[in-house]
Amino acid sequence: MFFKKKTRWYKIFDSAGAAERVVPLYKTDTILVNRRKICIAHTEEGFFAVSDRCPHNGFSLGKGWCTPEQTVVCPLHRYAFDLKTGRAKTGLADYVDTYPIELRPDGIYLGMTETIFTLFGE
Numbered sequence: 001m002f003f004k005k006k007t008r009w010y011k012i013f014d015s016a017g018a019a020e021r022v023v024p025l026y027k028t029d030t031i032l033v034n035r036r037k038i039c040i041a042h043t044e045e046g047f048f049a050v051s052d053r054c055p056h057n058g059f060s061l062g063k064g065w066c067t068p069e070q071t072v073v074c075p076l077h078r079y080a081f082d083l084k085t086g087r088a089k090t091g092l093a094d095y096v097d098t099y100p101i102e103l104r105p106d107g108i109y110l111g112m113t114e115t116i117f118t119l120f121g122e
């Protein structure tokens with residue numbers, strides 16, 4: 001196999017408290033991770049990360065809000081996307097990419113899958 005998928009982890013906040021100050025409960029915000037715009041959403045189940053670009057017409061999901069049903073709502077035409085699966089709840093837009101979030105002792109990390117080319121496997 002010459003291509004291998006690997007998850008690379010990026011520290012996005014120093015602590016849960018720091019994340020809560022930036023993204024209060026039921027709010028969203030946009031951050032830049034590895035040159036990609038990511039929407040961070042905060043519900044009572046914790047923090048979620050999805051791609052920031054709404055698939056309907058490209059608006060920023062980080063300018064929207066999230067709901068107790070674990071969805072992020074785009075403010076432009078109010079399409080909603082499931083924060084766990086990325087699937088659209090309404091409308092014709094299909095899905096947004098989702099990213100895993102891990103709460104570690106030294107902060108909050110976001111995982112991005114990368115495809116790595118390898119000549120000799122491993």
Ligand code: FES
Pocket residue numbers: 054055056057058059074075076077078079
């Ligand atoms: S651009 Fe997001 S719902 Fe239309």
